[in-house]
Amino acid sequence: MNLSFIDWLIVFSFILSLFVVVHVSKKLVQSVADFLSAGRSAGRYLLAVSQGIVVVGAITIVGQWEVNYVAGFTLQWWQFTMALVYVGITVTGWVLYRFRETRALTIAQFLEMRYSRKFRIFAGILAFFSGILNYGIFPLVTTNFLIYFIGLPKYFSVAGMDVPTFPIVMFILISISLYFVFSGGQIAAIFTDFIQGVFSNIAFILIIIFCLFFVNWDQIFQAVQTAPPDASLINPFKTSKTHDFNFWYFLIGVFGVIYTKLSWQGQQGFNSSAKSAHEAKMGDVLGNLRNIPRFLFMLFIPIVAYTILHNPDFSSIADKVQAILNGLKDVSLQNQLRTPLVLNDILPTGLKGVFLTMMLMAAFSTDVSYMHSWGSIFIQDVILPFRKKPFEPQQHIKILRISIIGVAIFIYIFSLIFPLKQYIYLYFAVTGAIFTGGSGAVIIGGLYWKKGTTPAAWSALIIGSIIAVTGIILNQIYVDFPINGQYFWAIAMGASSVTYIVISLLTCKKDFNLEKMLHRGKYSIEGESTVVDKAPLKGWRLLGINKYFTREDKIIYFSAYIWTFAWVVVFIIGTIINLTTDVSDYAWITFWKIYVYITIVVSIIVVVWFTIGGIKDYKNMIHILKTQIRDHKDDGTVIRDANE
Numbered sequence: 001m002n003l004s005f006i007d008w009l010i011v012f013s014f015i016l017s018l019f020v021v022v023h024v025s026k027k028l029v030q031s032v033a034d035f036l037s038a039g040r041s042a043g044r045y046l047l048a049v050s051q052g053i054v055v056v057g058a059i060t061i062v063g064q065w066e067v068n069y070v071a072g073f074t075l076q077w078w079q080f081t082m083a084l085v086y087v088g089i090t091v092t093g094w095v096l097y098r099f100r101e102t103r104a105l106t107i108a109q110f111l112e113m114r115y116s117r118k119f120r121i122f123a124g125i126l127a128f129f130s131g132i133l134n135y136g137i138f139p140l141v142t143t144n145f146l147i148y149f150i151g152l153p154k155y156f157s158v159a160g161m162d163v164p165t166f167p168i169v170m171f172i173l174i175s176i177s178l179y180f181v182f183s184g185g186q187i188a189a190i191f192t193d194f195i196q197g198v199f200s201n202i203a204f205i206l207i208i209i210f211c212l213f214f215v216n217w218d219q220i221f222q223a224v225q226t227a228p229p230d231a232s233l234i235n236p237f238k239t240s241k242t243h244d245f246n247f248w249y250f251l252i253g254v255f256g257v258i259y260t261k262l263s264w265q266g267q268q269g270f271n272s273s274a275k276s277a278h279e280a281k282m283g284d285v286l287g288n289l290r291n292i293p294r295f296l297f298m299l300f301i302p303i304v305a306y307t308i309l310h311n312p313d314f315s316s317i318a319d320k321v322q323a324i325l326n327g328l329k330d331v332s333l334q335n336q337l338r339t340p341l342v343l344n345d346i347l348p349t350g351l352k353g354v355f356l357t358m359m360l361m362a363a364f365s366t367d368v369s370y371m372h373s374w375g376s377i378f379i380q381d382v383i384l385p386f387r388k389k390p391f392e393p394q395q396h397i398k399i400l401r402i403s404i405i406g407v408a409i410f411i412y413i414f415s416l417i418f419p420l421k422q423y424i425y426l427y428f429a430v431t432g433a434i435f436t437g438g439s440g441a442v443i444i445g446g447l448y449w450k451k452g453t454t455p456a457a458w459s460a461l462i463i464g465s466i467i468a469v470t471g472i473i474l475n476q477i478y479v480d481f482p483i484n485g486q487y488f489w490a491i492a493m494g495a496s497s498v499t500y501i502v503i504s505l506l507t508c509k510k511d512f513n514l515e516k517m518l519h520r521g522k523y524s525i526e527g528e529s530t531v532v533d534k535a536p537l538k539g540w541r542l543l544g545i546n547k548y549f550t551r552e553d554k555i556i557y558f559s560a561y562i563w564t565f566a567w568v569v570v571f572i573i574g575t576i577i578n579l580t581t582d583v584s585d586y587a588w589i590t591f592w593k594i595y596v597y598i599t600i601v602v603s604i605i606v607v608v609w610f611t612i613g614g615i616k617d618y619k620n621m622i623h624i625l626k627t628q629i630r631d632h633k634d635d636g637t638v639i640r641d642a643n644e
Helices: 005-026 032-040 044-054 058-071 074-091 096-102 107-114 117-135 138-150 165-214 217-224 247-259 277-310 312-326 331-346 351-386 393-417 424-448 454-477 485-507 539-543 551-580 585-627
Strands: 155-158 161-164
Touching: 005 165, 005 351, 032 165, 032 351, 032 393, 032 585, 044 165, 044 277, 044 351, 044 585, 058 074, 058 138, 058 277, 058 331, 058 351, 058 424, 074 247, 074 277, 074 551, 096 107, 096 277, 096 424, 107 117, 107 351, 107 424, 117 351, 117 393, 117 424, 117 454, 138 165, 138 331, 138 351, 138 393, 161 165, 165 277, 165 331, 165 351, 165 393, 165 585, 217 277, 217 585, 247 424, 247 485, 277 312, 277 331, 277 551, 277 585, 312 331, 351 393, 424 454, 424 485, 454 485
Parallel strands: none
Antiparallel strands: 155 161
């Protein structure tokens, strides 16, 4: 094995801490709303840190490393403008704010409120099918990483028989995550994800700093210059030959971020867990700052790996890594393991244990949330609407747990038999598009447009799913099919949006009552802080700030704005310079060096700030869950008026 006693001590100590936290959460689950949405008791920092680690599964890290090993620093240049999109979405509360106002426990419950019960069931089935297919490769990639990083043999002997290591390791991983979510539902997910998020953020910074000492910028510069002239790893204006992960990949992603807000249901429990709509919005704003250390880790580590594999100074390490890669017949597996194998060779004792712990926690956090999401969606949005009589509270929680076990069994079998033949992120795009290709139009239209109709929703969702499924089939049959998963996603989003608008205009006979669905005006609920101000947009209101904002809220907003707009200004100035003069590669590597150092300093501030805020929210959440009075009718069932 590749790990020392100290490394294993670090790994098992933190896993043990998760079991302790899960034990605490078990006693707090007293209702269906607790199991599904943590009793709507989570504060902004707890949400920001917890939700942040959910999208950083071990597979996400490996997948993003695949992207940045090919693209280098260049995609980050275009991401500077993406940050502006993120801030615009969060400060306006785009989609999230209105969804929280509906008080729906899942997106599909909202779809029943807005459209019909039959459409809710159809959307629930589609979201579930899309989700478990997308999730199906998570254990596959994580287990492969662990086997090669730890140095486990492919087989081990039991009673004279050779037993394959892969299914045993994967079973252990899935079982741990299953225990966490089975015990405490969304409460356990938030508590464990917070610990995992704090630890991972610290690990990100430690590993980045170590890598900066292990390789210097001259060595990085020498290595990146080996890339082809039109597939630069440092100059974003010289990437015409970069395959798959180029400017168009980025541009589609920009539109997708806006279009699919809350469409992806892998973390749906967090969408309804906030104490209020305003708290949900603030947690989303904090997410823009929370992501800083993670984005730097995803960006810089594969560039270090590229340097070690392409700079003669590290030929001995490169030879060892390449020998292992050459022994793998699967090209997809080679792409997945290239960067992890480099880290395995260069990280010292202790830090190697920190890295493995971080990857395990990233895997657990995603598995817990995804099992919870897809298992609960199947019950809440497929089974529950068929029932004339609601489940009893304990019976309801029991059936949710059984569904979660079913999800765990499916992903175990799927990961054993499915042959992944493309980059992870391209697989994500096309499988996710089965639902998100059409759901974006349906969700946005349903929350913001009173003329959106049920026939339009059906049409948009069906069109999007057909296009996505076509993409999956073609990319599995033809390895080098010219239209990759990202392009199929773009086609699905565009076609579904046009379909929704046209069909709505043709079929709308009566405007929908949005005020009632959003609990505004005469429909407002006592105790729910609804920040809806009819005053004209001017002054601070242009930035999303109103009279309900505290001083802390304003500091958070300004911090997110300053960080984002500073890099947007850099992007604008840099683009003008590059379009009018010839900028040298040395100038570009100097720029990226400055960017990395600035981001490290900001990352340290963010980690300390969010950890303190999260601990306060954690204590407050426990107090709320211990003292609040439960409404056992709040189980996701939609009760309609007789005249509706």
